[in-house]
Amino acid sequence: MAKPEASVQLYSLAQEFSDDMDGSLERLAAIGLRHVEAFDFVRRPNEIRAALEAAGLDSPTGHAPLLSDTLWTPDGSIPTPKPEVVFEAAATVGMTTVIDPFVAPERWLTEDGVQDIAERLNAAAEVAAGFGLSVGYHNHAQEFIASFDGRTAYERFIELTEDRVAIELDLFWALTGGQDVPGLVARLGDRLVAQHIKDGVAPASNPFAPGAPEFASTSLDQRRAGEGDVPLVASLEAATALQYAVIEYDHAPGDVFEDIAASFAFLTDGGFVR
Template identity: 75%
Template sequence: MALPIASIQLYTLAAEFSADMGGSLDKLAAIGLRNVEAFDFVRRPDEMRAALDAAGLASPTGHAPLLTDALWTPDGSIPTPAPEVVFEAAAKIGMKTVIDPFVAPERWSTLDGVTDIADRMNTLVDTAAGFGLSVGYHNHAQEFVASFDGESAFERFVSLTDSRVAIELDLFWALAGGQDVVALVERLDDRLAAVHVKDGIAPASNPFAPDAPEFSSKSLDQRHAGEGEVPLAESLKAASAVEYAVIEYDNPPGEVFVDIAASFAFLRDGGFVR
């Protein structure tokens, strides 16, 4: 099996990217990255494609809301366009897979809610295919609060979705959700198309639980890959079909490009990516 391709989720450098798109991409290329995972691309696909081409980078995956009318994040809400608008923008950029990055915690609390999320995702598979794309889902920790017959809401969702739906597992958030991360990677098997390579100290309890205090990205204790509690090396070794190993920080611990370079070095020097 071929090693995964290294990538970087652009949310990591959202402020820098918004201030200087071309300069930010040039810095990523200088680090040695050749791929990115786009964020907030739907409103500016032509501009983003031109900047990627100029930097010699590609965006095979990207994050955009597909399953909700308004995307909630710890740092504010983002309005959501129609899926066809998302897919058209993704195709312009040259993506292969559009990944929904977040579905609100309350929708994961009941089996009916989880079934609805899966049904919505399944209806998008063929629509995306019409644009030459596939669709996927990226977790946080809210998907691990509820369980049904001993199975987490997240794994129930996976079981209910079309096998063509890509799963992108955020390894840090899986740990924050109380999961045995390596075992989860093994159970996902060939459904796991991508991972978010993110390290740090997991919160004491799931921050998305109903009784959890409010939090924001800035409250997270995140570290360079290999310097926290997340079993990154073991998870990457256990992954059987991962195509993309995507570096991400929700809360970069230092200067963002230094942080990105450190995590890329972990992947490259450890022999985990190509």
């Protein structure tokens, strides 16, 4: 089994990237990274492509909303463009897979809601194919609240989506959702092409559950890889066709570049990436 390659989700350094795109990418390249996972790329694909090339990096995967009118984040909502616009921008950047990063919690609470999400992503996969791209989905913790016939909404979603829909599993959020994370990795099998590598202490209760208080990313106890409760090693070892181990922080514990470098060292020193 081939080892995955390391990457980093640029949302981790959203402010730094916004302030100095070229300088931020150069610092990531200096750490030793060759790949990134872009976000908010649709409005500036040519600028991002040029900055990536200047730094010697590429963005094989990227996050963009495909299933919602607006994209929610703990720090605010982002309007969503049409899928065709997203895919054209992704192709310009040089991506191969566009991953939807978030679908609102209430849509995961009913079987009809899950069916709708799956049908929309299957349809998006067909449109993406016309641009030479694939699509995928990235979880948080809301996908694990409801269960139908003994299966979580997330597992039902996996059953309903076509095999060509890629899966990116966020290990921290799966743990927050109460999952046996290495077991879930094993069940996803070859559908799982990327993992979000971040560590920390999961919230005591699912912050996306109905009635839960609103939260911001700054409230999360996230730590450098290997310094928290997320079963990173077992999850990496349980994967069968992983292509990318994507370092990410919703809330970096310190200097974000130092935190990324530490997690990158965890992956490289441990022999988990090639």
